[in-house]
Amino acid sequence: xxxxxxxxxxxxxxxxxxxxxxxxxxxxxxxxxxxxxxxxxxxxxxxxxxxxxxxxxxxxxxxxxxxxxxxxxxxxxxxxxxxxxxxxxxxxxxxxxxxxxxxxxxxxxxxxxxxxxxxxxxxxxxxxxxxxxxxxxxxxxxxxxxxxxxxxxxxxxxxxxxxxxxxxxxxxxxxxx
Amino acid sequence: xxxxxxxxxxxxxxxxxxxxxxxxxxxxxxxxxxxxxxxxxxxxxxxxxxxxxxxxxxxxxxxxxxxxxxxxxxxxxxxxxxxxxxxxxxxxxxxxxxxxxx
Numbered sequence: 001x002x003x004x005x006x007x008x009x010x011x012x013x014x015x016x017x018x019x020x021x022x023x024x025x026x027x028x029x030x031x032x033x034x035x036x037x038x039x040x041x042x043x044x045x046x047x048x049x050x051x052x053x054x055x056x057x058x059x060x061x062x063x064x065x066x067x068x069x070x071x072x073x074x075x076x077x078x079x080x081x082x083x084x085x086x087x088x089x090x091x092x093x094x095x096x097x098x099x100x101x102x103x104x105x106x107x108x109x110x111x112x113x114x115x116x117x118x119x120x121x122x123x124x125x126x127x128x129x130x131x132x133x134x135x136x137x138x139x140x141x142x143x144x145x146x147x148x149x150x151x152x153x154x155x156x157x158x159x160x161x162x163x164x165x166x167x168x169x170x171x172x173x174x175x176x177x
Numbered sequence: 178x179x180x181x182x183x184x185x186x187x188x189x190x191x192x193x194x195x196x197x198x199x200x201x202x203x204x205x206x207x208x209x210x211x212x213x214x215x216x217x218x219x220x221x222x223x224x225x226x227x228x229x230x231x232x233x234x235x236x237x238x239x240x241x242x243x244x245x246x247x248x249x250x251x252x253x254x255x256x257x258x259x260x261x262x263x264x265x266x267x268x269x270x271x272x273x274x275x276x277x278x279x
Contacts, residue, residue: 003180006180006181007180007181010180010181010185014185014189017189017193018189018192018193018196021192021193021196021197021216022196024196024200024209024212024213024216025196025197025199025200025203025204025209025213025216030206030208030209030212033208033209033212034208034212037212037215037216040216040219041219044219044222044223047186047189047223048223048226050180051186051226051227051229051230052230053226053229053230053238053241055238056222056226056238056241056242059242059245060245063245063249064215064219064245064248067249068215068248068249068252071252071253071256072208072211072212072252072256075208075256075259075260076208078260078263079208079259079260079263079269082206082269095203097202098199098202098203099199099203101198101199101202102195102196102198102199102202103195105194105195105198106191106192106194106195109187109191109194109195110188110191113184113187113188113191127230127233128233131230131233131235132238136235137235137238137239137242140235140236140238140239141239141242144236145236145239148239148243152242152243152246152247155246155247155250156246156249156250158250159249159250159251159253159254160250160253162253162254162257163253163254163256163257166254166257166258166260166261167257167260167261
């Protein structure tokens with residue numbers, strides 16, 4: 001019974017995830033695209049919970065759906081939502097090439113999965129009770145993956161400095177001109 | 178709790194990645210390109226976490242969290258660029274912005 005419920009939740013989450021991803025790419029209004037991406041991130045968090053990655057799911061909702069998407073919506077509101085059709089000006093060779101390349105990537109990944117995995121990729125039922133919990137992740141971060149943890153902080157710092165420089169440079173350029 | 182196997186998650190992540198790639202290649206608004214990039218990163222994250230559960234090893238989840246931090250910094254710089262372009266009264270179209278000089 002529990003197994004059946006997991007499948008039902010998985011199918012709902014996966015379809016919501018795929019539909020909202022298609023929505024992000026096809027909506028004309030960037031505002032709607034950003035809202036569809038929030039739905040995509042939320043349903044991905046459900047999928048993460050199903051593979052017992054509780055902390056990553058919580059971080060996904062907090063960092064992505066919370067902070068990053070608010071920044072996106074703020075910038076879209078600042079610039080003003082301008083309509084843009086993905087197929088403007090008829091199907092050009094560029095659009096045709098884009099669809100072809102994306103389809104090629106998809107087929108390639110699916111073939112690779114089918115060849116390498118086959119039916120042998122069923123994960124084991126038993127998993128450690130602490131698997132994916134915040135304490136477990138924290139211990140991993142501060143023991144085995146300490147270097148990655150510190151480098152992540154440096155990356156974030158550099159990005160923040162870059163954002164400040166990008167913001168201030170244009171102001172100086174406008175004053176000079 | 179024995180749900181769908183890893184192959185199902187990999188299928189979803191493959192679809193997410195290729196839809197994101199389609200958005201990056203097809204759309205011309207830099208904001209939508211950034212949003213599609215997020216979808217690609219999330220597809221990779223889903224594969225990492227599914228494999229982490231499959232192997233019973235935490236390295237995949239650590240990698241996924243690192244990818245999240247990289248995505249946050251990429252959004253920070255990308256949105257800074259978009260705002261800078263907007264302030265210079267340039268058109269927000271990645272086909273028109275093919276030169277690096279102002």
